[in-house]
Amino acid sequence: xxxxxTISLTPFEPTEIATVTIAKYGYLxxxxxxxxxxxxxxxxxxxxxxxxxxxxxxIQAFCQGLSGLRLEPYRHVLAEQFSSAFDVYNDILHYVxxxxxAALRRNTPNWRxxxxxxxxxxxxxxxxxxxxxxxxxxxxxxxLKLVDDAFxxxxxxxxxxxxxxxxxxxxxxxxxxxxxxxxxxxxxDGEDEEREVISExxxxxxxxxxxxxxxxxxxxxxxxxxxxxxxxxxATTGIFACLCRHGQVLVLCDMxxxxxxxKYPLAIVNRVIDVYGPELSVALGYDIACEFSKTLGHSSLGxxxxxxxxxxxxxxxxxxxxxxxxxxxHPMYLEGVGKEDFEGCERFFxxxxxxxxxxxxxxxxxxxxxxxxxxARWALLKHAESGRxxxxxxxxxxxxxxxxxxALDIYARxxxxxxxxxxxxxxxxxxxxxxxxxxxxxxxDRAAVEDYKTLDYQIVHxxxxxxxxxxxxxxxxxxxxxxxxxxxxxxxxxxxxxIDSRWMPGTPEYIKMMVALGQxxxxxxxxxxxxxxxxxxxxxxxxxxxxxxxxxxxxIGHALKARAEAIRKALAEYNRHAKALIxxxxxxxxxxxxxxxxxxEFDLLxxxxxxxxxxxxxxxxxRAATATYFNVKRAREEIDRLNVEIPRLFTAMIDDHIDHHxxxxxxxDKEPALAHELKLRQQYNDAVNAKxxxxxxxxxxxxxxxxxxxxxxxxxxxxxRSDALPLPSWATYAGSGDGxxxxxxxxxxxxxxxxxxxxxxxxxxxxxxxxxxxGKDMD
Numbered sequence: 001x002x003x004x005x006t007i008s009l010t011p012f013e014p015t016e017i018a019t020v021t022i023a024k025y026g027y028l029x030x031x032x033x034x035x036x037x038x039x040x041x042x043x044x045x046x047x048x049x050x051x052x053x054x055x056x057x058x059i060q061a062f063c064q065g066l067s068g069l070r071l072e073p074y075r076h077v078l079a080e081q082f083s084s085a086f087d088v089y090n091d092i093l094h095y096v097x098x099x100x101x102a103a104l105r106r107n108t109p110n111w112r113x114x115x116x117x118x119x120x121x122x123x124x125x126x127x128x129x130x131x132x133x134x135x136x137x138x139x140x141x142x143x144l145k146l147v148d149d150a151f152x153x154x155x156x157x158x159x160x161x162x163x164x165x166x167x168x169x170x171x172x173x174x175x176x177x178x179x180x181x182x183x184x185x186x187x188x189d190g191e192d193e194e195r196e197v198i199s200e201x202x203x204x205x206x207x208x209x210x211x212x213x214x215x216x217x218x219x220x221x222x223x224x225x226x227x228x229x230x231x232x233x234x235a236t237t238g239i240f241a242c243l244c245r246h247g248q249v250l251v252l253c254d255m256x257x258x259x260x261x262x263k264y265p266l267a268i269v270n271r272v273i274d275v276y277g278p279e280l281s282v283a284l285g286y287d288i289a290c291e292f293s294k295t296l297g298h299s300s301l302g303x304x305x306x307x308x309x310x311x312x313x314x315x316x317x318x319x320x321x322x323x324x325x326x327x328x329x330h331p332m333y334l335e336g337v338g339k340e341d342f343e344g345c346e347r348f349f350x351x352x353x354x355x356x357x358x359x360x361x362x363x364x365x366x367x368x369x370x371x372x373x374x375x376a377r378w379a380l381l382k383h384a385e386s387g388r389x390x391x392x393x394x395x396x397x398x399x400x401x402x403x404x405x406x407a408l409d410i411y412a413r414x415x416x417x418x419x420x421x422x423x424x425x426x427x428x429x430x431x432x433x434x435x436x437x438x439x440x441x442x443x444x445d446r447a448a449v450e451d452y453k454t455l456d457y458q459i460v461h462x463x464x465x466x467x468x469x470x471x472x473x474x475x476x477x478x479x480x481x482x483x484x485x486x487x488x489x490x491x492x493x494x495x496x497x498x499i500d501s502r503w504m505p506g507t508p509e510y511i512k513m514m515v516a517l518g519q520x521x522x523x524x525x526x527x528x529x530x531x532x533x534x535x536x537x538x539x540x541x542x543x544x545x546x547x548x549x550x551x552x553x554x555x556i557g558h559a560l561k562a563r564a565e566a567i568r569k570a571l572a573e574y575n576r577h578a579k580a581l582i583x584x585x586x587x588x589x590x591x592x593x594x595x596x597x598x599x600x601e602f603d604l605l606x607x608x609x610x611x612x613x614x615x616x617x618x619x620x621x622x623r624a625a626t627a628t629y630f631n632v633k634r635a636r637e638e639i640d641r642l643n644v645e646i647p648r649l650f651t652a653m654i655d656d657h658i659d660h661h662x663x664x665x666x667x668x669d670k671e672p673a674l675a676h677e678l679k680l681r682q683q684y685n686d687a688v689n690a691k692x693x694x695x696x697x698x699x700x701x702x703x704x705x706x707x708x709x710x711x712x713x714x715x716x717x718x719x720x721r722s723d724a725l726p727l728p729s730w731a732t733y734a735g736s737g738d739g740x741x742x743x744x745x746x747x748x749x750x751x752x753x754x755x756x757x758x759x760x761x762x763x764x765x766x767x768x769x770x771x772x773x774x775g776k777d778m779d
Contacts, residue, residue, distance in 0.1 A: 028089060030081040039082060044089040047082075052377030055354035055370075059083050083366075090369060094164050099674055100681065103663040112166060113275045116379070117248040118652030119386055119645035123280075124712035127644050131336050134276060135245040135641075137285035137314060138268050139345035140260040142238035143356040146367050151233050161365040165372055169253040169267050177266040180299040236364070239352075239371070240264035242272065242284075243344040246389055247382040249375045262295050269309055270301055277308040283334070285312040285342025290321065290329050310334075315341040324433040332630050333426065338638030339397055351378065384688045386649055387695025391702075394642050397635040398704045404632035411625035417616075422629040425617035432615075452476035515582055522577040522585070529570040643707035646696055651712045653689040657682065657728045690730040 011021045019029045022038045029035030047062050060079045067074040101107040120134055149156045238255045251271050253264055286292055289311030296305055313329040331337045355374055359367040451472045458464045503510040578585035616622045660682035667675040696709050
């Protein structure tokens with residue numbers, strides 16, 4: 001592979017062209033017509049495999065290494081020649097992949113997405129329904145940028161080639177959602193204006209800005225679209241990916257000349273619904289799922305996504321959201337998601353980041369080619385780890401159930417609590433945090449009136465645009481509507497209370513109500529400060545938990561720092577209203593508040609509308625018991641999902657073996673080269689699958705294992721054609737687990753009569769025929 005020599009090659013046929021002759025000798029020419037140099041297929045394949053294992057390995061670095069092994073000085077032309085040859089080699093491999101896909105009948109539309117992960121998507125007849133049916137995650141990554149040609153030196157060589165597979169969503173498909181956020185915001189603004197109109201019976205109480213936009217402030221990709229800009233240097237600013245819970249990449253799209261705009265996750269959701277919906281519900285993890293759900297609900301995808309796609313904030317990212325958000329979106333409190341953390345994108349990006357240095361200055365085609373190669377290799381690795389994934393998750397879930405159940409028994413005895421109490425605690429905490437919402441000040445209306453009064457000045461001197469003019473006019477009209485509605489409510493109240501003359505400043509009634517209004521403003525400021533500090537207390541308790549890694553503690557620390565700024569503002573607002581009371585209340589210092597928060601004794605809560613220190617859900621022991629209860633509940637869901645995934649994976653591996661056997665038999669006479677390629681791939685798959693089945697068998701030995709390793713039938717799959725075909729040798733690993741005590745399931749009286757690895761009489765007969773036919777040629 002590392003040798004360099006000059007040889008003469010004799011054509012196998014008189015009319016054979018030079019490149020074909022060179023290829024038959026095991027080399028790939030670096031020029032199409034009159035080649036003088038060639039690179040061995042072994043070297044090209046070595047680079048492809050090594051690059052898949054280490055994406056940082058560039059062609060230049062590989063060629064430098066080859067030069068060093070040959071004890072020759074490195075020449076730049078070698079990398080150029082190798083790059084050209086590698087392009088041709090990838091074209092050859094892609095053509096072979098197409099032939100293999102056609103032979104295996106795997107060239108139908110969306111076949112790759114529908115079969116990306118056997119454990120997630122290979123649904124079987126008679127299996128227990130899962131809801132959600134698919135657990136996936138999506139996120140953007142800005143490492144895989146591409147520098148724009150306009151910022152490069154020299155003359156750009158045109159390259160019209162594009163990606164070869166259906167891995168990417170086209171820019172045109174993404175751009176159909178480019179106006180969705182603007183339109184959705186107009187809908188939200190319209191709904192807000194309707195809510196702001198004062199009714200006859202109630203005064204308006206609106207969610208505070210901190211509650212509404214905390215994720216927009218804390219997460220850059222949740223902020224306004226106008227802020228998500230990128231340096232003009234980059235033509236492509238990264239990728240937006242969607243992966244299943246086992247790490248298989250479902251679909252990608254390029255982020256072009258922008259930050260993480262909402263059109264990218266909308267395009268991903270659209271593709272997910274098109275391929276998997278509506279019969280398969282999807283729980284989609286996204287670090288700003290709380291904010292994205294609003295955009296999705298008001299977008300054109302809203303009706304289609306309802307009941308099909310649900311949002312989840314990933315476990316790691318969730319600790320940087322406020323407590324209210326965690327209670328609604330964190331996987332700990334969501335039904336059916338098991339122990340999935342929805343952080344698969346971060347793991348994939350950790351691997352793909354190594355590709356950035358080699359692709360940032362490449363052509364668009366070479367960048368896509370590198371990403372496709374990386375994903376293909378990643379898919380093989382993730383499939384090879386499927387069995388280990390199931391074993392580790394099963395063992396973790398059983399440990400959580402065993403330890404958690406014992407802990408819950410102790411909590412039940414000492415705290416006199418039941419599962420219903422834990423569910424109630426969660427509801428009460430949600431209601432409490434929702435109840436601590438500050439009312440909006442009249443600053444917004446005052447600003448709208450002032451903007452309208454100076455509209456002409458702004459048009460002439462500031463040059464504001466038509467859109468800005470429309471916004472000022474719209475906000476002024478909304479303020480006027482609120483004022484008129486408020487005046488109508490006042491008139492009705494005056495009639496109801498028999499007030500003949502309106503209270504004016506200086507009258508006893510006016511003074512009395514101003515005092516009451518001051519108390520009310522003080523209470524609202526206190527509520528806001530209380531809510532922020534209580535959330536900080538809960539996050540501090542997480543920060544001190546044993547077992548948290550450095551990165552997680554660091555993430556929580558950054559969130560607390562951001563929240564501390566909100567507490568400072570709330571404290572200033574509290575002190576302003578406390579000072580205005582008659583008599584004035586003592587002001588609080590930042591040090592006092594932080595000391596109260598640090599020691600967990602926030603005496604300020606005594607002045608709030610409700611003192612939560614004696615509430616069970618706020619008690620440390622009750623909170624620990626509640627967390628344990630939901631952790632055990634999610635672990636039981638994880639067991640249920642793994643029990644479904646095990647036969648799916650096992651069945652998919654056997655069906656893959658059978659599909660290859662059929663294709664090999666069909667191609668053996670007319671296309672022996674294709675049959676040989678299929679045989680090599682079957683051997684590799686069998687080696688990987690044997691390892692997976694060994695991990696499944698290991699899982700079946702766990703104490704508490706309740707699943708079965710059995711061969712089923714895929715929904716819509718015709719298995720009758722494979723009755724006479726041999727099963728792979730590793731199929732004999734299958735069967736039900738002994739629960740770690742050597743005994744079969746007591747509820748299944750027929751276990752002793754079944755052959756392990758089979759789910760029916762037909763399967764058992766097929767296995768017997770396979771064993772009888774060992775060493776014989778089978779048709």
